[in-house]
C-alpha cells in the first residue's frame with residue numbers, strides 16, 4: 140500500500156505507543172482499500188483519527204493532544220519502563236490503559252503498578268528468588284506481575300506468575316429497559332437476552348467485563364460491585380500453564396495481602412531440589428497455603 144507523504148507524517152506524529160500506531164496504520168489502509176485505492180490519503184488518516192476518537196472518548200483524546208503539544212514521546216509517557224528500570228527479579232506489565240486510560244478500564248493500572256512494585260521491593264522478592272536459585276539467573280527467573288484494566292486482559296495475566304485485572308459485576312435493576320439492544324451487542328460473550336422487556340444475563344459465563352453496564356443508557360443494567368480478579372502460578376515456556384484463579388472478585392487491597400503470602404511461600408516452601416519456577420512450586424503445594432498465609436481458612440471464607 141502506498142502512502143501520501145503528509146498522511147504518513149501525520150500518523151507518525153501522534154504520541155501513542157508504537158503498537159497502537161501500527162493498528163492505526165492498518166485501519167487507514169483498510170479505509171483506502173474500501174475506496175478501492177492503493178494509496179492512503181490525508182482523508183483516510185482524518186477518518187482514522189475520527190474513528191479512534193469515537194472509541195477512546197473525548198477525555199483521552201484531550202490528553203493525547205496535550206502530550207502531542209508538549210512533545211512527549213512514548214518513552215516519556217511509559218510508566219512501565221520506569222517501573223522496570225532497576226535491576227530486579229520481578230517485572231511489572233501494565234496494559235495500554237497506562238498511557239491515557241482506556242474506555243474499558245475498571246482500575247487505575249498505573250497507580251496499582253507503582254504500588255505493586257514498591258511492595259515487591261519491601262518484601263525483598265528479588266533477594267528471595269536470587270538466594271533460592273540453583274543456576275545463574277536468566278530471564279525465566281523473573282517473577283512477572285501482569286495488570287490489565289479489564290477482562291480483555293491485554294497483558295495476558297493468566298500466563299504470568301501473578302495476574303490481575305479489573306472486573307465489574309453487572310446487576311439487573313428495577314430501572315426501565317428501553318429494549319434498545321445496546322447491551323446485547325456490547326456483550327462479546329453474547330450472554331444477554333431480552334425477555335418480557337427485561338434484560339436477562341447468564342451469569343455462569345459472565346466475564347465481569349462491565350461492557351453491558353457502560354452500554355446501558357437507562358441504568359436497567361448497573362454495576363453491583365467492582366474490583367479485581369487475581370490469578371497466580373501462570374507461566375509460558377517449558378512448563379506452560381494457566382494461572383489459577385485465587386480471587387474471582389475482590390478489592391485491590393487484597394493484592395498486597397496476596398503478595399505478602401507469596402513472598403512467605405517463596406521463602407518457606409521453595410525447594411532448591413525441586414523448583415526453578417514459581418508455577419511449579421504452586422503446582423506442588425497447591426493454593427491452600429496461600430490462603431492460610433492470608434488468614435483465610437474454612438469453606439465459608441474461601442473465595443469463589
Ligand code: SF4
Nearest residue numbers: 234241244288289293
Ligand atoms: S486490558 Fe482492557 S483496559 Fe487494558 S488496554 Fe486492554 S481493553 Fe483496555
Ligand code: SF4
Nearest residue numbers: 326345346348349351
Ligand atoms: S459483564 Fe461483560 S460478559 Fe458479563 S454480561 Fe456484561 S458484557 Fe457480558
Ligand code: SF4
Nearest residue numbers: 316317319320322355
Ligand atoms: S438493558 Fe439497557 S442496554 Fe440493554 S436493552 Fe435494556 S436499556 Fe438497552
